[in-house]
Amino acid sequence: MKIYIHTDLEGITGIDSMEMTERAGGRYRECCELLMGDLNAAVDGAFAGGAKHVTVLDSHGGGNNFLAGMLDPRAENDTRPNKKWWGILDASYQGTFFIGAHAMAGTMNAFLDHTQSSVSWHDYSINRRRMGELAQWAIVAGNWGVPMLMVSGDEAACIEARQFFNPLETAVVKRGLGRNRAELVETKEARARLREAARKAVALSGKAKPLVPAKPMEITLEFNRADYCDGAAGKEGMERLDARTLRWVTSDPLGILP
Numbered sequence: 612m613k614i615y616i617h618t619d620l621e622g623i624t625g626i627d628s629m630e631m632t633e634r635a636g637g638r639y640r641e642c643c644e645l646l647m648g649d650l651n652a653a654v655d656g657a658f659a660g661g662a663k664h665v666t667v668l669d670s671h672g673g674g675n676n677f678l679a680g681m682l683d684p685r686a687e688n689d690t691r692p693n694k695k696w697w698g699i700l701d702a703s704y705q706g707t708f709f710i711g712a713h714a715m716a717g718t719m720n721a722f723l724d725h726t727q728s729s730v731s732w733h734d735y736s737i738n739r740r741r742m743g744e745l746a747q748w749a750i751v752a753g754n755w756g757v758p759m760l761m762v763s764g765d766e767a768a769c770i771e772a773r774q775f776f777n778p779l780e781t782a783v784v785k786r787g788l789g790r791n792r793a794e795l796v797e798t799k800e801a802r803a804r805l806r807e808a809a810r811k812a813v814a815l816s817g818k819a820k821p822l823v824p825a826k827p828m829e830i831t832l833e834f835n836r837a838d839y840c841d842g843a844a845g846k847e848g849m850e851r852l853d854a855r856t857l858r859w860v861t862s863d864p865l866g867i868l869p
């Protein structure tokens with residue numbers, strides 16, 4: 612039983628302001644320590660649930676958030692030797708977890724909601740279904756038949772996850788109060804939720820199905836402003852629907868981002 616854990620930062624325990632997550636800021640180190648705490652709770656839960664191999668991926672902002680010395684030594688740290696955003700994920704894994712998730716762009720009372728870029732992306736859909744990074748990751752994992760088994764993050768992210776994945780284990784570690792503030796679950800309690808959800812999630816392998824949209828997939832991406840669209844519109848296969856919107860069609864789950 613192999614589990615692959617994808618991580619983000621916004622939905623990590625103890626993080627309740629955007630400033631905390633800024634690399635140049637005075638609280639970034641604390642942020643990374645909180646990330647490792649949540650990650651290790653999930654790793655521990657996965658092993659307790661029967662996983663024999665756990666791989667972890669540092670994904671927020673392209674990586675470099677992990678404090679390698681703090682990682683549970685039983686976990687394999689995917690350093691993305693292939694330079695792909697999905698790292699070494701492949702069909703040898705029986706499930707994936709998404710730790711530290713945030714909701715898709717445009718969600719109410721969702722802490723730091725966005726989809727890929729909070730600056731330039733407004734809305735993203737596949738086959739006319741709006742989605743965010745949770746579903747995008749699951750579709751990539753679905754390329755190898757790997758199902759989403761567990762999600763942690765703010766309440767809005769966990770509610771969103773339940774709209775896409777069933778069965779699923781979730782661990783709510785905060786509740787968004789508007790976009791920029793969150794009411795935190797106390798750290799010890801949040802970590803206990805993470806570990807328990809991870810432990811139970813391993814048993815969903817074999818029951819949970821991978822997320823596989825009907826093909827070919829019609830993808831639309833609306834940017835916040837026309838100039839962001841200008842930059843991406845020149846790529847082969849991209850159709851420009853209006854000033855801010857791109858459309859493309861693909862049957863490749865690894866081709867869902869522009």
Ligand SMILES: [Zn+2]
Nearest residue numbers: 619620621671
């Ligand atoms: Zn992030």
